[in-house]
Amino acid sequence: MDMNDTENVLLAGASGVLGGHIARALRQRGYTVLSLGRGAGNDVVADLMNRDQLLRAVEGLTVHTVVHAATALRKAAMRHRDMFATDDLRVTGTAHLVEAAQLAGARRMIAESMVFGYGYRDFGDRVLTETDDFGCGGRGSDVRHLEGMRVKEELMLNTPGIEGISLRFGLFYGQGGTESIVEMLRKRQLPAVNDRGRVLPWVDLADAGAAVAAAVEDGTPGQAYNIVDDSPLGFGAHLRLVTATFGTPRPFTVPGGLLRPLSYLYEMTRASMRVSNARAKGELGWKPQYPSCADGLRALAAA
Incomplete structure (x- = not known):
């Protein structure tokens, strides 16, 4: 592996579920992916929250693009406090990664964000x-999450000399993500709620x-680009679709207040929320292989 190839992409978060899909897609297009993370198995070993360690780790490295898909989550967030470390990573860790990208001569940076920033x-x-406004408003702990998403985008999009894209x-589903949902449904550990007409945007990993x-x-x-499929679906409806596709016991329905x-x-x-993906289709030439969760889940079950 040539650590100074002009087609190198430094991928923070390569060991995560999304990171694995990103690395696969980039390699299919001929890029060399250099993984960045705390574990010894990474090509570049450093903690994004440790500025000095990170800058030492990339010293002498030359890359084309840096992708920030790092998260502090090890499992799905259930309580607001489960997101706090990721909020900090979005602010402090991103600032450190931008410095590292500049040191490594990166021309472009890609930020992973999410539609809940709206x-x-x-x-x-x-x-x-x-x-639409992004990363603004909110109440309670929402303010902390929204601020993290706003700052991460601003750092990536507004740094001189860096072509930043967000x-x-x-919401993610698919290979590497849905399997844990299936297991929880089989153990009857995951309740569903009545969506009451509410829908959310989804995307296969x-x-x-x-x-x-x-x-x-x-x-x-x-x-910035919205990366969502063509068919929004309620959270409860998604769980019931997983149940129907994989033959698990139906989740018990609970009042939302519980x-x-x-x-x-x-x-x-x-x-x-209903979110448009028209800009991504028009400018990136991207469109979802799976236009709906039903399509993606059927493909996953068949595989």
Whole structure:
């Protein structure tokens, strides 16, 4: 592996589920992927929260692009406090990674973001686009999460000399993610709620990885893109679709208020948003291989 090849992509978060899909999509396009993380198995070993260690680790390295897909999560967040370390990573860790990218001569940076940056609330039938306010408002712990997403985007999009691009992903499902949901449903550990007309945007993990590869090559500097499929679906409806596709016991339905102790999950299940992916289709040439969760789940079950 040539650590100074001009087609190198330094991928923070390569060991994560999304990171694996990103690495696969980039390699399919001929890029050399250098993994960045704390574990000894990474090509570049460093903690994003440790500035001095990170800058030492990339010293002498030359890369084409840096992709920031790192997260502090080891499992799905259920309570607001489960997101706090990731909030910190979005702010402090991103600032350190931008410095490292500049030191390594990176021309382009891609940020993983999420549609909840528009707000953890019910937007009704309004279709959100990239021109809507992002990372603003909120209440309680939401403010902390939104601030993290806003700062991460600003650092990536507004650093002089860096062609920054942000990808605002829908909720992930697919290979490496849905299997844990299936297992929880089989053990009857995961309740569902009545969506009451609420819907959320989703994206298959393989489609998400392909979007990152498309952004590396065709993304417009300073631009954000919504990366979601064509068919929003309620949180409870998604669980029931997983049940039907994989033949697990049906999840028991509980009143939404009973999820209040699981504060972050509660906020997600009460949110509703329809998000446009037109810009990603038009500018990146990206479109989801799986236009709906039903399509992606059927493919996963067949595999």
